[in-house]
Amino acid sequence: MLSYTEENYLKALLKLSFQNEERPEAGTNEMAAYLGVKPATATDMLKKLKEKNLVTYKKYGKILLTDIGRKNGIAILRKHRLWETFLYEKLDFSWDEVHEVAEQLEHIQSAKLVDKLEEFLNFPEFDPHGDPIPKANGDMPAIAKTLLSELNAGQNCKVAAVKDTSTLFLQYLEKLKITIGTRIKVLEVIAFDGSLNIQIENEEPRSVSMKFAESLFINQLP
DSSP: OOOHHHHHHHHHHHHHHHHOTTOOOBOHHHHHHHHTSOHHHHHHHHHHHHHTTSEEEOGGGOEEEOHHHHHHHHHHHHHHHHHHHHHHHHSOOOTTTHHHHHHHHTTOOOHHHHHHHHHHTTOOSBOTTSOBOOOTTSOOOOOOOEEGGGOOTTOEEEEEEESOOOHHHHHHHHHTTOOTTOEEEEEEEOTTTOOEEEEETTSOOEEEOHHHHTTEEEEEEO
16 A cells, blocks of 8 residues: 555656656656655655656656556546545535645545545546546546637637646636636737737626636637
8 A cells, every 4th residue: 555645746747747748757856846845855755666666767867657656646636636526516615625625535545435436426527627537447538738828819718627726826717707618708919928808708808917828728619
């Protein structure tokens, strides 16, 4: 059985690999920054994971998940996103609250409980932030990869996922009444700084920054 910390490292490595599919490995400093720990602390833990054949080191110190490491990482991620969905849909937690609680619940070891949870939720494909939920066999649905910042004036879209899942950004989206599935129309792109004038559903037009537009994944509409 893996420790909570070991599971957290595997999940972090998996998520870093998702961020760059062409470079699925990560460096020690990158891991440390992602987890908010010192590089020496990350190095010590990665050595333990290597001893358990969960990660392997590549040239220049890059770390890559082994097949068994990836399998474990996906299982942890699956539990995390199912618990987030449960908290959001069934217990009325807001989408900026679910992550911290799911961080605790994801370490429950009962596979039967997780399968029952998935069935109870009617086999959801995405969590409250639009992130894909792995199936028991590790398969995941395709995800949106287009950012709001990539659209031109006159184009319409629906919010598909949140790239920035920080509490402050999620609370700001809630204030703007933006959630997964919200329709947005780009009215104008400001050439000077990349900011956008947009219309959210049928609300009054408003201006948003480039940082905002780079933090939302969308599906383009006709």
